[in-house]
Amino acid sequence: MPCKYLSLSGMGTTLSIALLTAGNAQAFSDIDGTYLTCQIEQNGKVIQAAEINGTPPGGFHAYGTVVNGYPTIIYDVYKMMQLPIPARRFLFFHECAHLAFGTSSEATANCEGIREMRRKGMLSSAEEAQLRNYIVSLPAQDLEHVDGPLQWQRMKDCR
Numbered sequence: 001m002p003c004k005y006l007s008l009s010g011m012g013t014t015l016s017i018a019l020l021t022a023g024n025a026q027a028f029s030d031i032d033g034t035y036l037t038c039q040i041e042q043n044g045k046v047i048q049a050a051e052i053n054g055t056p057p058g059g060f061h062a063y064g065t066v067v068n069g070y071p072t073i074i075y076d077v078y079k080m081m082q083l084p085i086p087a088r089r090f091l092f093f094h095e096c097a098h099l100a101f102g103t104s105s106e107a108t109a110n111c112e113g114i115r116e117m118r119r120k121g122m123l124s125s126a127e128e129a130q131l132r133n134y135i136v137s138l139p140a141q142d143l144e145h146v147d148g149p150l151q152w153q154r155m156k157d158c159r
C-alpha cells in the first residue's frame, strides 16, 4: 500500500455510542468518547481509515489491515472496553501508525503511537502510568511482539 504519514488523527466533538449496536465502530469515539479518526495519505489523497467491530487475528484487541484495498482498523470492541482509556487510545494510535506509515514494525507503531499521544497532550503522568501498567503486562507473542517490559523500555522515551 503506497502511503505515508500525514496526520494520525483529528479531534472533534464526541459522537454517540449508538453505532456499536449495529456492529460498526466507525470512529474511535465509540470506544472511548473522544472523537479520533485515523487519516492516511494514499496516492496523494487523504483518506480516513475505516473502523469496524470484529475479531482481530491473534487474539489482539485491535488490528490495522487493508480490507478490499481500504485501510481498516478492526477492534474487538468488547475487549477494548475492558482496558483503561489511555490503553484504548494507545491501541488506536498504534494501529493507525501501522496504516499511516505502511509498516508492520511493532517498535515503529509503538513509538509513533505514543509520540502522537504526547503531541496531542493526551498523556498526563497519571495516564502514562496507566498505559505503562498495561504495556508491561503484555506477554511476548512472537519476534515482533516482544514482552511488555521490553516494549515499554523501547517506547517510553519516544517523543
Ligand SMILES: [Zn+2]
Residues within 6 Å of the ligand: 094, 095, 098, 105, 106, 109
Ligand atoms: Zn502492532
